[in-house]
Amino acid sequence: MARCEQCIARQLNSMKTLTKEELRKVTVCKRTLYYKKGDVIFNENEMLNGVYCVREGICKMSKLSANGKDHTVKLMGKGNLIGQRSIISGERTHLSAVAVNDIELCFIPKDQILNSIKSNQEFSFDVLQNLAQDLREAEDGLINMAQKTVRQRLAETLIYVGKTFGVNHDGFLSANLLREDYASIIGTATESTIRILSQFKKEGLISTKGKMIRIESVHELERVQ
Amino acid sequence: MARCEQCIARQLNSMKTLTKEELRKVTVCKRTLYYKKGDVIFNENEMLNGVYCVREGICKMSKLSANGKDHTVKLMGKGNLIGQRSIISGERTHLSAVAVNDIELCFIPKDQILNSIKSNQEFSFDVLQNLAQDLREAEDGLINMAQKTVRQRLAETLIYVGKTFGVNHDGFLSANLLREDYASIIGTATESTIRILSQFKKEGLISTKGKMIRIESVHELERVQ
DNA sequence: CCCAAACTATGATATTTGTCATGTTTTCTG
DNA sequence: CAGAAAACATGACAAATATCATAGTTTGGG
DSSP, rough: OOOGGGGGGGSGGGGGGGOHHHHHHHHHOOEEEOOTTTEEEETOOOOOEEEEEEEEOOEEEEEOTTSSSSEEEEOTTTTOOHHHHHHHTTTSSSSSEESSOEEEEEEHHHHHHHHHHHHHHHHHHHHHHHHHHHHHHHHHHHHHHHHHHHHHHHHHHHHHHHHHOOOOOOBBSSSOOHHHHHHHHHOOOHHHHHHHHHHHHHHSEEEEEEEEESSSSSHHHTTTO | OOOGGTTTTGSSSSSGGHHHHHHHHHHHEEEEEEOOOOOTETTTOOOOSSSEEEEEEEEEEEEEEESSSSEEEEEETTTETTTTHHHTTTTSSSEEEEESSSEEEEEHHHHHHHHHHOOOOHHHHHHHHHHHHHHHHHHHHHHHHHHSSSSHHHHHHHHHHHHOOOOOOOOOOSSSSOOOHHOOOOOOOHHHHHHHHHHHHHHTTTETTTTEEEOOHHHHHOOOO
């Protein structure tokens, strides 16, 4: 059984503030789970029994709309805690979690988290700050959706994906997202995404090789109108 | 000096869980402020020294975009705490707060709030749950912006404003918002908002008298496509 | 109570984005 | 490695929404 004390993912979230004793308990009660690309971790409107800490891979949090399309609210990578909001509010999930590529998660029972929130003030405040950060990001996303063009949102998303999930040895974005995934994030049709990627390519802002995308000029992407 | 123990607004937010001793302290250090319609409580990118508890009136939280328009992320009414997120994260504001009509606020210094978060576990957890709720609302708003038409968003906003801020004796919405305010909330042009309100009027979903709006059928508004 | 300013209203037109159709390329699997 | 499925790509057209122009109506301050 892998020891949580040595987990890198933990350093990236509130669990970095857990005491040694709490970490020992987590090590004992956690379970490591593996999902394949496309697998559903949970659906909308489910009760969760714990949170999932991402150790490897990318997971998308999305909601299905009436017309059958889904919108991706955010991507979760190494260190992100999936289901944290639902556990705290005690409500059912309002988003589904789906593996974008093969992923490895640690499931931590909710009692463990809730107990630490109630007993460990430092942990509790860190969770509070994390939620405040998430809230800010969600509000900023809302504003982007309202005020920016599809072109601008796609440009920003490419930069974000590059910064957050990095690039491989050739400089191509490591997060191997489909055009459809990008469309779901920026809230547009897949065809529109493809069309704009073609424009970006013509304008020299990006280059592609198959489905892979390489950013050629972050600077110019930032200035897209 | 008004005593916080008896304040109705307090019952509507996390401050309902403060101890008598804490409330006494808040009563002493709080200041009551009055703003006129259009007054700015704070701008984007300011450091706050405390939170503002809405006692009366409505305040909009919005962000200015590059093209000079602003987008309203949410409306704050009686009991809402303005600036809570910024105080918790320790960051500057990312939204501005502007009075939509004449309002009365209580300013509470941040130390008072932060001390209670650190020492009062019940209060801290309640704030956590509030943030979780805010996060859910922001994410839902993001999805609505991406998936719904302007017509649907306007219909939902009218229902929301009716439920949240009530109606006057004639059944007209009490929150006396401008067409421009609605446009800013749903993320569209003022003209589009006016045009759709005219459609709703023709379809019998609402009626108007000057700038005032009365919902004639919540049921049908909910079904707008 | 009158007038200016602010707000509401509507038409004409432009722009953005979505939808449908169709073909090509890439990737996966036996 | 072949064939099928999935993903990518692009054109033509439709729909939604923004922008600009212009006019009517309401509201608040002197």
